[in-house]
Amino acid sequence: MNIAVYPGTFDPFTNGHKDLVQRASSNIFDKIYVCVVEKSNKDTLFTSAERIELAKKSLNGVENVDVVGFNGLLVDYAKKLNASVILRGLRVVSDFEYEFQMSSMNKKLNQNIESIFLTPSESYAFLSSSLVKEIAKLGGDVTPFVSNDVKQALKKKFKQ
Ligand code: ADP
Numbered sequence: 494m495n496i497a498v499y500p501g502t503f504d505p506f507t508n509g510h511k512d513l514v515q516r517a518s519s520n521i522f523d524k525i526y527v528c529v530v531e532k533s534n535k536d537t538l539f540t541s542a543e544r545i546e547l548a549k550k551s552l553n554g555v556e557n558v559d560v561v562g563f564n565g566l567l568v569d570y571a572k573k574l575n576a577s578v579i580l581r582g583l584r585v586v587s588d589f590e591y592e593f594q595m596s597s598m599n600k601k602l603n604q605n606i607e608s609i610f611l612t613p614s615e616s617y618a619f620l621s622s623s624l625v626k627e628i629a630k631l632g633g634d635v636t637p638f639v640s641n642d643v644k645q646a647l648k649k650k651f652k653q
Contacts, residue, residue: 495521497578497609498571500528500563504537505643506548507625509617511555513582517611518557526574527552527560528567538626538650551640568603576606583610584618 499514510527518525527548531541539547541562548560563570571579579599581592596608613620625638629647636644 494523494575495578496524496526496574496576497522497580498526498528498567498574498576499580500530500567502533502535502537502622503527503529503544503548504533504535504539504622505544505625505639505646506551507617507620507622507639507643508551508637509582509584509613509620510548511551511640512614512617513580513611514552514558515555516614517580518555521609522578522580523557525558525580526576527558528563528570529560531562531564539646543646547640547643547646550642566602568599568606571606572603579606579608581608581610583612584621 497517499517501510503510514525514527529541529545529548537544545560545562552558552560567579579596581596583589583592592610599606599608620638625635626647629635630651635647639647
């Protein structure tokens with residue numbers, strides 16, 4: 494089995510994340526675990542339980558994918574899941590430096606786990622969770638960027 498972990502904050506899960514998972518699961522991997530970082534060092538809008546729930550709902554119907562929450566070292570968690578690949582997305586040049594650093598460090602921590610990067614489909618190249626939150630906060634329409642569940646959850650958050 495060719496298993497990959499796809500880690501992230503997913504605050505919230507977007508159609509860009511979904512597109513990456515779909516392409517990876519239908520063309521490359523037998524199984525993908527979307528690993529939601531529970532204790533993120535980023536300030537998150539959604540709680541970890543909400544981020545997991547929204548990722549699950551957004552991926553409803555996509556085969557060979559599980560959503561799990563995790564804390565601690567990713568390479569250890571990947572090993573526990575029998576995953577040999579860390580999947581990440583590379584959107585723009587500015588993603589590169591951080592991703593390069595992370596993958597080099599993960600390689601040092603466990604040489605048996607490779608990082609693989611997919612570029613987004615053209616229509617999602619500009620899409621990020623932060624932008625989606627900004628648009629929702631300002632009352633813009635996020636329909637093209639997230640699932641209906643995420644859209645409703647954003648509406649609720651910004652009403653509070
Ligand atoms: P993190 O806080 O770990 O960067 P994110 O939830 O922001 O978590 O992103 C998780 C992964 O998904 C990252 O590898 C990121 O580059 C990738 N990603 C985010 N948005 C997109 C998108 N629109 N297209 C492709 N990959 C994306």
